[in-house]
Amino acid sequence: MVDRSLQGGTGAFWRAVSAPEAVASLKLTFAVSLIVALINAVTGTLIAWVLVRDEFPGKRFVNALIDLPFAMPTVVAGLTLLALYGPKGPVGIDVAYTRVAIGLALLFVTLPFVVRAVQPVLMELDREMEEAARSLGASALTTFRRVVLPSLRPAVVAGAGLAFARALGEFGSIVLISGNLPYKTEVASVFIFGRIETGDVTAAAAVSVVLLAASVLLLAALSRLGRPRWVDDGR
Amino acid sequence: MAARRSLRFAALGYLGLLLAAPVGMVFYRAFEHGLGRFFHALTTPGAEHALYLTLLVTAIAVPANAAFGIGTALLLARRRFRGQGVLDRMIDLPFAISPIVVGLALVLVYGQDGWLGSTFAGAGIQIIFSTPGIVLATIFVSLPFVVREVLPVLREIGDEQEQAAATLGASRWQAFWRITLPAIRPAVIYGVVLSTARALGEFGAVSVVSGRLEGETETLTLYVQNRFDGFDLTAAYATAVLLAVLGIGVLVALTVLSRRRSQHGY
Numbered sequence: 001m002v003d004r005s006l007q008g009g010t011g012a013f014w015r016a017v018s019a020p021e022a023v024a025s026l027k028l029t030f031a032v033s034l035i036v037a038l039i040n041a042v043t044g045t046l047i048a049w050v051l052v053r054d055e056f057p058g059k060r061f062v063n064a065l066i067d068l069p070f071a072m073p074t075v076v077a078g079l080t081l082l083a084l085y086g087p088k089g090p091v092g093i094d095v096a097y098t099r100v101a102i103g104l105a106l107l108f109v110t111l112p113f114v115v116r117a118v119q120p121v122l123m124e125l126d127r128e129m130e131e132a133a134r135s136l137g138a139s140a141l142t143t144f145r146r147v148v149l150p151s152l153r154p155a156v157v158a159g160a161g162l163a164f165a166r167a168l169g170e171f172g173s174i175v176l177i178s179g180n181l182p183y184k185t186e187v188a189s190v191f192i193f194g195r196i197e198t199g200d201v202t203a204a205a206a207v208s209v210v211l212l213a214a215s216v217l218l219l220a221a222l223s224r225l226g227r228p229r230w231v232d233d234g235r
Numbered sequence: 236m237a238a239r240r241s242l243r244f245a246a247l248g249y250l251g252l253l254l255a256a257p258v259g260m261v262f263y264r265a266f267e268h269g270l271g272r273f274f275h276a277l278t279t280p281g282a283e284h285a286l287y288l289t290l291l292v293t294a295i296a297v298p299a300n301a302a303f304g305i306g307t308a309l310l311l312a313r314r315r316f317r318g319q320g321v322l323d324r325m326i327d328l329p330f331a332i333s334p335i336v337v338g339l340a341l342v343l344v345y346g347q348d349g350w351l352g353s354t355f356a357g358a359g360i361q362i363i364f365s366t367p368g369i370v371l372a373t374i375f376v377s378l379p380f381v382v383r384e385v386l387p388v389l390r391e392i393g394d395e396q397e398q399a400a401a402t403l404g405a406s407r408w409q410a411f412w413r414i415t416l417p418a419i420r421p422a423v424i425y426g427v428v429l430s431t432a433r434a435l436g437e438f439g440a441v442s443v444v445s446g447r448l449e450g451e452t453e454t455l456t457l458y459v460q461n462r463f464d465g466f467d468l469t470a471a472y473a474t475a476v477l478l479a480v481l482g483i484g485v486l487v488a489l490t491v492l493s494r495r496r497s498q499h500g501y
Contacts, residue, residue: 043249050246054239062247064490068254071489072482073436075456076475079463080257083264083472090260108253140238169333172438172456176463189335189439196339196443205343208336215331223324230330231380231429 016206024183025191026210032099032187033167036106041160043107044114045152051115052122069111070231074172077108082177097179102187105173110163117159117229118152125151158225165218169211258479265472276473284450285458285474292366292454293434296373300430301423303374304381309415311382312389329378337375338443341368364446369454372440377433381426388422389415421496428492432485436478 016022051063069077081104083089086096095101125148133143171189178185180194188207195204222228266273276282310316311323329337345352345362355362362368396418400410416423438456445452453461455478462471 043246046242047246047250050243054243056243062250064486065250065254067486067489068258068482071432071486072258073438073456073459073478075438075459076261076436076478076482079459079471079475080261080479084257084260104253108257111253165331169331169336171333171335171442176460189333192333192335192339193439193443196335196342201339201343204339208333208339211333211336215333216328219324219327219331223327228327228330230327231383 012202013206013209016203017210019203021182021186022191022203022207025186025188026207028099028102028186029168029188029211030214032102032106033164036103036110036167037160037164039103039107040110040114040163041156044111044159044163045118045156048115048118048122052119066112066115069109074109074170075176078105078173078176081105081108081173086177096177097181097185099185101177101179102174102185105177106167106170109170109173110166113163113166113229114156114159117155117162121152121155154225158222158228161218161222161225162228162230165215165222168214168218261472261475261479264468265476268469272469273473273476276470277477279470281450281453281461282458282470282474285453285455286477288366288369288453289435289455292369292373293431295370296377296434297427297430299374300377301381301427303378304426305385305419305423307382308385308389308419311386313394326379326382329376334376334437334439335443338372338440341372341375341440341444345371363444364448364452366452368444369441369452372444373434373437376437376440377430380429380433381423384422384426384429385419388419392418421492425489425492425496428485428488432482435481 017026047066051059051066072080081101082096084091085093085101085104087094095104129147130143133147134140138146169189170187171193174187175190175193178187178190180186180190182191186194188211192204192207192211195201195207219228277286307322307326311319311326342363343349345355345368347353347356347363349363352362360367362371396414397410400414401407405413436456437454438460441454442457442460445454445457447453447457447461449461455474459471459474459478462468462474
């Protein structure tokens with residue numbers, strides 16, 4: 001569909017993709033998405049661990065809360081973060097219109113992926129192996145690293161991969177909070193949106209094709225790890 | 236024990252700072268000038284029209300997706316055809332593609348100079364910058380939900396009961412209504428709830444396709460952005476809270492449904 005518009009010649013396509021502003025937006029998008037996926041790999045595993053292995057009052061409520069970013073519209077997510085971490089926020093932290101804000105918005109919307117990928121694996125995990133390791137003198141950290149983590153790794157990678165894919169295309173949560181300054185805080189989806197608005201369809205389509213190719217490749221790679229869990233299917 | 240406690244503290248602290256506190260803050264901002272201001276902000280003509288349009292689009296897109304989802308899941312689970320594997324994998328594509336790219340693709344196909352847009356324009360039907368375009372974008376982004384929920388259930392239950400019904404003289408329709416549908420109903424409902432959430436909250440694709448004409452093609456999410464950009468923060472926060480409440484309602488429904496499903500098997 002999209003590549004029809006770049007039949008204006010591959011030359012025009014390359015010129016549009018390699019325009020400095022387009023390159024800057026793509027670089028920023030891939031870099032921030034990668035960082036966000038890596039942070040998610042750590043925090044998501046941590047949250048899944050606490051939800052499976054720990055007991056505390058209100059655990060079921062916290063567990064339900066994990067899906068909130070999926071249930072809430074993305075603009076609302078952006079506005080929400082802006083209310084607390086924006087210019088008139090009560091905590092005195094103002095990250096609005098910075099790259100940190102983009103990362104924050106992406107962490108918000110991609111939160112469930114790793115948690116929901118790791119949680120079921122952790123539940124199924126046989127704890128006897130861990131107990132054996134501990135009784136043989138391994139520390140808690142060594143046990144986690146050598147016994148638990150290898151079993152979790154595919155799920156962590158799958159979840160982080162989904163988070164990365166989602167982050168690449170995210171728009172709604174970013175558009176209010178990032179300020180969309182070219183070369184600084186303008187991500188690819190916002191760049192595309194701007195070009196559509198000004199009628200520069202070639203540039204919009206060219207950058208779209210890059211994002212589209214990345215999503216298709218990621219989807220193909222992720223489906224090797226089993227059916228990608230884009231939504232928590234309640235089972 | 237100390238380690239366990241600090242892990243719990245880290246996890247809950249992260250969730251609190253990223254999720255709970257910001258969401259709480261939006262509620263506080265929406266209500267800080269009192270309930271009157273809150274309801275006043277939601278009953279202006281612009282807000283009411285946006286709510287009407289959002290509900291209209293959802294009411295068209297969700298049933299369309301339910302029908303398409305059940306049909307596609309049946310096709311993938313019960314038939315053999317070339318390209319089946321490709322279709323199976325393609326179904327997830329709307330989740331992976333940026334909503335902005337979805338919007339652009341629709342504009343290129345259904346816009347005034349698009350392949351199909353010019354045909355429709357000849358018949359006097361405008362799709363882009365009008366309600367049909369918004370419906371189309373919403374259907375596209377929420378397409379996979381019902382398929383994804385129904386397909387595994389269909390594969391799990393197999394077709395033995397359907398075949399038994401057929402040998403006993405039931406027509407295809409009878410077998411579907413009496414045997415298949417009751418079995419997949421919980422999965423369909425779950426998928427419908429998920430698509431409803433997505434349909435109510437879609438922003439990026441709709442933003443591109445609708446042209447954001449105030450009081451005409453502005454859905455609730457677009458209205459939030461419009462009010463925010465117009466420095467009418469009370470209205471932006473009030474509308475955001477309305478959408479958040481709808482989202483939380485969906486979350487509660489999903490929790491109840493999944494508990495019921497795990498009790499019944501699927």
